[in-house]
Amino acid sequence: MPLLDVEALTKRFDHLLVVDRISFAVQKGEIVGLLGPNGAGKTTVIQMLLGLITPTAGRIRVFGLDLARHRQAILQRVNFSSTYISLPFSLTVRENLYVFARLYGVRSPSRKVDDLIEQFDLVKKANRPAKELSSGQLTRLHLAKAMVNDPELLFLDEPTASLDPDVADRIRRMLIRVRAERQLAILFTTHNLREMEQMSDRVVFLNQGHILSEGTPEALIAQYGTADLEALFLKVARGQVEEP
Amino acid sequence: MRSRIWALVARQFFVMRRSPMRIAEMVYWPLLDLLVWGFLSLYLNRLGHATPLPNFVAFFLGGLILWDLLFRSQQGISIAYLEEVWSRNLLNLFVSPLSVGEFLAATILISLMKLSVSVVVMTGLAAVFYGFNIFTMGWALAPFVAELLLMGWAIGIVTTALVLRFGQGAESLAWVLAFLFQPLSAVFYPVAVLPPALRAIAFCLPSSHVFEGMRAVIRTGRVDPRELAWAAVFDVAYMAIAIAFFYRTFALVKRLGLLAKTGE
Numbered sequence: 001m002p003l004l005d006v007e008a009l010t011k012r013f014d015h016l017l018v019v020d021r022i023s024f025a026v027q028k029g030e031i032v033g034l035l036g037p038n039g040a041g042k043t044t045v046i047q048m049l050l051g052l053i054t055p056t057a058g059r060i061r062v063f064g065l066d067l068a069r070h071r072q073a074i075l076q077r078v079n080f081s082s083t084y085i086s087l088p089f090s091l092t093v094r095e096n097l098y099v100f101a102r103l104y105g106v107r108s109p110s111r112k113v114d115d116l117i118e119q120f121d122l123v124k125k126a127n128r129p130a131k132e133l134s135s136g137q138l139t140r141l142h143l144a145k146a147m148v149n150d151p152e153l154l155f156l157d158e159p160t161a162s163l164d165p166d167v168a169d170r171i172r173r174m175l176i177r178v179r180a181e182r183q184l185a186i187l188f189t190t191h192n193l194r195e196m197e198q199m200s201d202r203v204v205f206l207n208q209g210h211i212l213s214e215g216t217p218e219a220l221i222a223q224y225g226t227a228d229l230e231a232l233f234l235k236v237a238r239g240q241v242e243e244p
Numbered sequence: 245m246r247s248r249i250w251a252l253v254a255r256q257f258f259v260m261r262r263s264p265m266r267i268a269e270m271v272y273w274p275l276l277d278l279l280v281w282g283f284l285s286l287y288l289n290r291l292g293h294a295t296p297l298p299n300f301v302a303f304f305l306g307g308l309i310l311w312d313l314l315f316r317s318q319q320g321i322s323i324a325y326l327e328e329v330w331s332r333n334l335l336n337l338f339v340s341p342l343s344v345g346e347f348l349a350a351t352i353l354i355s356l357m358k359l360s361v362s363v364v365v366m367t368g369l370a371a372v373f374y375g376f377n378i379f380t381m382g383w384a385l386a387p388f389v390a391e392l393l394l395m396g397w398a399i400g401i402v403t404t405a406l407v408l409r410f411g412q413g414a415e416s417l418a419w420v421l422a423f424l425f426q427p428l429s430a431v432f433y434p435v436a437v438l439p440p441a442l443r444a445i446a447f448c449l450p451s452s453h454v455f456e457g458m459r460a461v462i463r464t465g466r467v468d469p470r471e472l473a474w475a476a477v478f479d480v481a482y483m484a485i486a487i488a489f490f491y492r493t494f495a496l497v498k499r500l501g502l503l504a505k506t507g508e
Contacts, residue, residue, distance in 0.1 A: 013501060043504075047501070050339045051339070051498075052498065052503050053501045053503070053504060072341045075339060075341045079339070080335075080336075082335070085332050085335045085336060086331060086333060087331070088259065089331060090258075090259055090263065091255065091258050091259065092258075095255075099252075099258070100336070103247075103251040103252075103341070103342060105248065145336070
């Protein structure tokens with residue numbers, strides 16, 4: 001049974017069809033990249049998977065449970081991190097993590113917070129407010145927050161946007177390591193196509209609200225005869241790929 | 245469930261304990277209100293010395309303190325929500341297992357926490373400056389206070405729902421919506437002075453019964469059970485409507501995709 005099973009998921013805002021009957025699955029321990037040009041529907045899909053947007057039609061099953069009916073039980077085992085949302089900036093690193101540990105009902109919140117601070121290399125900044133952190137440290141704090149409940153499924157919206165290549169590379173390695181250690185499944189979006197190639201076991205390529213293609217990065221590149229994912233992305237974004 | 249509610253309360257506590265401005269804000273407006281209106285009531289009391297209105301200062305200061313309770317209980321809820329919007333943390337909360345009911349319960353607790361600071365300050369200052377001890381009215385006033393808080397929370401929940409629906413453009417409602425009810429709440433004058441049509445509307449406000457009840461307590465030292473009962477009836481209705489409205493609005497903003505936009 002897949003960890004995440006999406007079937008004919010559709011979202012319409014008034015007359016605008018944003019997501020059009022998409023179906024895909026994510027298996028335990030798998031890293032799946034959600035790729036597509038701006039407006040392809042990636043963020044809307046992730047927000048529907050998190051219960052932030054109600055789908056117009058379709059079904060989302062996580063851990064075999066229907067999201068519409070078991071939201072709380074599912075979100076207990078899932079987490080999310082996005083470059084576009086923030087954490088309370090006047091709270092310290094430790095306080096932020098403590099609040100989320102309590103929110104996720106972690107049994108020994110203080111011990112968990114200490115572990116995360118250590119694991120995400122935030123020891124020196126543990127008692128400093130989030131507003132004093134660098135971009136790299138903030139990203140690590142966001143990821144630490146996303147790990148606070150030891151999720152089985154993690155959604156990441158552009159996890160390394162605005163980071164320099166060195167820090168971005170460290171973050172990617174950290175995510176790959178955590179996946180290997182804990183059989184964590186990750187569904188992520190990024191506009192960094194090298195990152196998409198490097199991290200994804202499989203890519204779901206969205207265009208204009210539906211799935212254009214799905215497969216390993218190598219399979220997609222071979223299918224469209226491009227040099228890499230970036231070349232494929234450019235072809236799709238410029239309308240040079242025929243829809244199936 | 246309790247852990248999630250306390251998580252949000254702890255988050256506000258962490259913010260407040262290192263933000264002197266937030267603490268000052270809880271004290272600043274009650275202090276100004278009390279000074280301006282307190283001295284005015286003393287002055288008016290002296291002017292009308294030939295035929296003084298009995299208990300004028302007590303009526304006025306009692307009304308002022310209780311109105312401030314209502315306003316701050318409403319504002320406590322709305323500001324707790326806005327704090328999450330301002331810090332772009334709203335999505336982090338709603339992708340957690342936090343339920344809407346837990347969120348509302350937490351905002352009520354946060355409101356209560358802030359309110360207790362304002363109350364201590366106002367009652368203390370009223371005693372120091374005007375020799376007015378609100379506790380001389382006895383515990384008779386306690387149920388009225390509870391009824392006012394309920395009304396304030398109901399207005400706060402509706403305000404929050406409106407900000408959720410209409411976005412940050414509507415956030416000024418957090419500062420103004422409660423005042424919509426003030427003229428008909430008979431805070432500083434009896435309901436009897438209102439025109440008949442407005443009296444009928446005032447009857448449907450829990451606050452008008454509370455302030456009438458407060459004046460009865462000051463005058464007679466006894467609670468008027470009818471005022472208490474009417475306020476309770478309308479409070480239950482207001483709270484039920486407010487909670488239903490919030491749930492419906494929350495479902496609507498999720499359907500329209502506005503929750504995600506508010507949180508970013």
